[in-house]
Amino acid sequence: MKEFSLIDTYFRDVSFQRKDVLLGIGDDCAITQIPAGQALATTTDTLVSGVHFLPDADPKAIAQKAIAVNLSDLAAMGAEPAWLSLSLSLPNVDENWLKAFSEGFKELTEYYSIQLIGGDTVQGPLAITITAQGFVAADQALKRSGAKPGDFVYVTGTLGDAGLGLDILQDHTDVDNAEHKAYLLNRLHYPSPRVFAGTSLRRVANACIDISDGLLADIKHILKASQCGACLQLDKLPLSSAMVDSVDQDSAFHYALSSGDDYELLFTVSEEQKSSVDRVLACSNVPATCIGQINGAVGKVDLKFNDESYAYSQTGFEHFNSGESSNKHRNNAKRA
């Protein structure tokens, strides 16, 4: 099986066909058309086997996560996703793996009406790099730098589920309730990029980021870019019933604050726009919760629980850490 037939066989027809793609897979470049008045939003993310997913992970889930993490970056910018480029590094040609991977790819690109426009297939350790492109009017892009003192801090969905799912997957903990366990693993394997929430928020939010490395790590990017601080109310953190029923409260806060892979949106809105948040998010069917406010010393996050200070030190997951897993404090799960 040669590289070229590989791309032809598995990837030429795996996605929705858009009218703005003038030339798709099969030439030296893709040629696409940006709508008038829109700027181009571009993001790139790589998933490496053994680092971002287990080598024996379901290829469908790998494909969908690789797409989702990129769409999540577009959503965080308020951009509408349009096109994907895929670079696939494979140790060998496993037709069953490729078939499942491309089916996962097809399912998600069709759901979001986005098109795979090109890429590269190389022999190498299993890794997937996707570059996603989308549109946003330049003056509506949701930058990290737009937060202002007094803004309210919101997050979509629930936090920490993927982190608890990872600990279950890696046998660091277990959850006896089968439905909860399935939910948590699903949140890890099939994150939901908040695409429609992101485009809806561009009319009301001042700043936005997606939570990929943990709430605390990611809010700090907003605080640094916006030169401000924040106060978060832990008692307001949105937690799933699977989380609340499975671990004690401090562990739930830990997962919500520091575990990665949530792919929820963290955004800030002014007091004037606060009443519009629920309305603009209604059509995307994603709930958002106000968890705090922008204020205080630049770069600093004050954590409160029922208006009392809450001491906490663990920061979010970082690549190239000292080698110690950030899971080490996650072993105090409740048993049913």
Next chain:
Amino acid sequence: MKEFSLIDTYFRDVSFQRKDVLLGIGDDCAITQIPAGQALATTTDTLVSGVHFLPDADPKAIAQKAIAVNLSDLAAMGAEPAWLSLSLSLPNVDENWLKAFSEGFKELTEYYSIQLIGGDTVQGPLAITITAQGFVAADQALKRSGAKPGDFVYVTGTLGDAGLGLDILQDHTDVDNAEHKAYLLNRLHYPSPRVFAGTSLRRVANACIDISDGLLADIKHILKASQCGACLQLDKLPLSSAMVDSVDQDSAFHYALSSGDDYELLFTVSEEQKSSVDRVLACSNVPATCIGQINGAVGKVDLKFNDESYAYSQTGFEHFNSGESSNKHRNNAKRA
């Protein structure tokens, strides 16, 4: 050293700053502006350590080759390069390696006035994926499918040098003339993407592709897309003096026909446009040579030498081949 400071330290300021980049490295996406009337050209290429370069290769050369192979794809489309996204997979943080890599990056992005707008840094086996974006008016894009019977077939520069350079590097052959050897290795390590030739050719060429997998393999992509055949005159193939002085004639033809990594442009022009080729390429300072004509059975390449048929079977390099290197017929180098 954390991922975020890694990107900040080495890559935030490594490139030319363009006015059409509204938001560069440091947010969830880059935001860029396409000129009115232009379509977007996008290409992605991955280089894997041990497959596309040796693990101990000079990081500066790796950076520049990773950029060059992408710019070559834009050139083959007639597109003007604008922006790069970089995904860097690194087994560990080697500051000297990163410094040299980013310096190579800076040098080439400044030379071509292109900007690094974002990317991802992950822990994993050494691999570099670059997505390059550029512009071309939709009706001027040089597609593979535009070749017509009677068109003349041209190539830029000289062919086969990088292939001979690779055989020298891998000790499959040697070249005693130090100047020739340095030239051949330089052609392998620092390919010259034909960026300005590509944009110049969009007014005269009917079809274009870059030669990355070997002349024979790549012309077949044009023949397939254009539903035509071709006849090539081997006695017309442009060969460097380093090639001619170092190997016998059949070996030189083999390198020119089948070795990869040349990154020259292969293009076709109608009889009416033939007289314009040298003129439009003059400002890019890249010579082009007419090596044959589009005609004959669909998908078939007739090779001639002094108007006689020339028997040849070896096809270009393909990933996921049987494991046998395509270098196996390359051992008959002349010794000085």
